[in-house]
Amino acid sequence: METGFTKWIIVVTVVLCVLLELIDTSIVNVALTQMMGNLSATQQEVSWVVAAYGIANVIVIPMTGFLGEQFGRKNYFFFSVVLFTLASMACGQSTNLWELVAFRFIQGIGGGALMATSQAILVDTFPPKQLPLGQALFGMGVIIGPTIGPTLGGYIVDNYDWPWIFYVNVPVGIMAAIFTLLFIRDPDRIKNAIPRPLREIDWAGIGLLIMGVGSLQFVLEQGESSDWFEDNTILLFSTLAAIGIVGFIWRELTAAQPIVDLRVLAKSRNLAVGAFLSFVLGFGLFASVFVFPIFTQRILGFTAAQTGYLLLPGALASGFMMPLIGRALQAGISQKFMIPVGFVIFFIFTFWMSSRISPTAGESDFFWPLMVRGVGLGLIFLPITTMSLAGLQGKDAGQAAGITGMIRQLGGSFGVAIVGTYLERSIAANRVALLPNISLYDPETVQRIQAFTQNFLAKGFPLEQAQRQAYGALEGVLMKQVSLITYSQVFTALGIFFLACLPLILLVKRVRSGGKVDLNAAH
Structure with a gap:
């Protein structure tokens, strides 16, 4: 040391x-x-x-x-x-x-x-x-x-x-x-x-890992822009991912000296649970970082720098909390207590964000929800990490750290891919759902079109062009409302996903931090 x-x-x-x-x-x-x-x-x-x-x-x-x-x-x-x-x-x-x-x-x-x-x-x-x-x-x-x-x-x-x-x-x-x-x-x-x-x-294990996990990451990164399984390339790489991952798991469970020893998952129930919770953590961490900038920049018109400055205080809150959480674990506070608290706090963040989404939202509306997000993630990450690796020694600890790191990254990729696809498809579905509320037989709609038309006429546009632009402006109002509903749904769904994973905590065995974790081989 x-x-x-x-x-x-x-x-x-x-x-x-x-x-x-x-x-x-x-x-x-x-x-x-x-x-x-x-x-x-x-x-x-x-x-x-x-x-x-x-x-x-x-x-x-x-x-x-x-x-x-x-x-x-x-x-x-x-x-x-x-x-x-x-x-x-x-x-x-x-x-x-x-x-x-x-x-x-x-x-x-x-x-x-x-x-x-x-x-x-x-x-x-x-x-x-x-x-x-x-x-x-x-x-x-x-x-x-x-x-x-x-x-x-x-x-x-x-x-x-x-x-x-x-x-x-x-x-x-x-x-x-x-x-x-x-x-x-x-x-x-x-x-x-x-x-x-x-x-x-284990050259076979390396090859199958590259084929399986690499192909899966490719599908998650490129699937949305390629319309998923409507595209032959995505179908091909999905097949390669399935073959590679199944072959990799079989190889690593049977090889005498595997490149990634998956058998360590059977040695520790906490590691198996922790690996899944690491996936959930990656999902929430990367999905929330992905969806918030899109919302603020596309819908509210914030600059990239403005959005970044909004995210920064919550991230720093997580960082400042980490040593405090570490000391709490040293003092004997159980991970089985901290992780559910972190999940519930993250759930509060998502529902708070869902309620704050509006066409008039400003920077001050998001400050405290994002601070709550930072606190929640801080209470999740460190307890999951120490819980997952507790009781493992030597090479087992190194293998466990690599497995949980990979799964956390894949969780982030799944989060971004699923949220991106959900946004695209839900916006279309929500538009169809709202269209019946807009009708030329509806007095409010007619008044809105007339107001837009008069506005464009006042700017010097001919009547026919002013009417076309009025319909375009109405479509813009509709799409903004559709987008607000969709982004609100995304945050709500993220929170429900975290709550749905809470029962897994019941499978965790209580562990203590002091001296029982040998991570000298951890990578």
């Missing part, structure tokens, strides 16, 4: 790396429009900038335990920091879309390793009694990263060109690489380990 100055330098290094990795999952979203213009790309083509990073992430995360043991955790972490930094620079230098997509994939390979391996390094940095504090610091990056991405991205896009969303990674990456070389050390178990010969590596 490290102490004093060295300990906190390591903490700063790995938390910054976690922030970089997760900020880059969302920072590009606000720059896609600018990229489309500069790189002459369509909306569907530019979505690959997001998809490539996510696919690489979800493939690498479950393999980090094996890769850290094979090459040494310090070496693997240093390589990943350098790879992420160089790829970030290359992304900013890209001259065409597919060059940028390729470098984003490479950036995702490095980034996935940063998140998973950082957790293990923090565990080795803190003594067992302070383990919840180490996990809390890791959690700060996990919760704050996806939320701060739109804030930083919005500021950069409003004031600079899109390449700077990648260049900002470079100085932090250089600093992290230097600190890694100077301060991070491998634990004796990894330092003295003998790497597996190439012939003994």
Whole structure:
């Protein structure tokens, strides 16, 4: 265990790396429009900038335990920091879309390793009694990263060109690489380990993981824009995902030395429950970050920077809560109590947001609901993490951390895909439901059209054109109302989903944090 100055330098290094990795999952979203213009790309083509990073992430995360043991955790972490930094620079230098997509994939390979391996390094940095504090610091990056991405991205896009969303990674990456070389050390178990010969590596498991999880991530990223199963490409990759995932599960349960040991799920009921709750956490975290900016920018007309600044206080609230929650866990407060409280608070956030959605809503209407969201996520993440890994030792802990990390990322992808599809289809359905209320035989509708027509006539438009624009304005009013109803339904549905998952807490065995969790192998 490290102490004093060295300990906190390591903490700063790995938390910054976690922030970089997760900020880059969302920072590009606000720059896609600018990229489309500069790189002459369509909306569907530019979505690959997001998809490539996510696919690489979800493939690498479950393999980090094996890769850290094979090459040494310090070496693997240093390589990943350098790879992420160089790829970030290359992304900013890209001259065409597919060059940028390729470098984003490479950036995702490095980034996935940063998140998973950082957790293990923090565990080795803190003594067992302070383990919840180490996990809390890791959690700060996990919760704050996806939320701060739109804030930083919005500021950069409003004031600079899109390449700077990648260049900002470079100085932090250089600093992290230097600190890694100077301060991070491998634990004796990894330092003295003998790497597996190439012939003994689970190449079949790696191939099936890439095919299954990579194809699934592709379907989730591209399904909405391709009309899901109406598209032959989505059908093909869905088939590959099913074959790959089933084959991967079979292979990892039967292989003598699997790349991802799924048998660890059978050793710990808390891990199995925690893995599902990690999926729920990822779903809520990424879906809420996805839907809120769309609503404020498309419906209320906020800028990307305005939206980002709104999200920031709640994210910071989560970060500030993490050490407090860690100390509460050290004091013996049960995860079985904290997790339901967090779920209920998140439910309150969703219903509060649902009631705040209106055409006249302003920034002040969303401040406190988003603060409540931050508190709820803070109460969910750390208890789930410590509960999932409690009682596991050595390689089992490393495998468990990789599995829960992958599932949390997949939960986020499912959340964004499902919410995006729900928005698109519910807007159409709600429009059909409201249309009967608009009729030329309805006096109120006629008055509204006449008022719009007079307004356009007053601006100098001919009568025929003024009438056409009046009908267009009425359609705009209708669609705004439809959108408000739909976004309100999305937040309500998110809250109900969280409440529906609460009974799973009954399956959790009570665990204590103090000294019973050996995560020295965690990745």
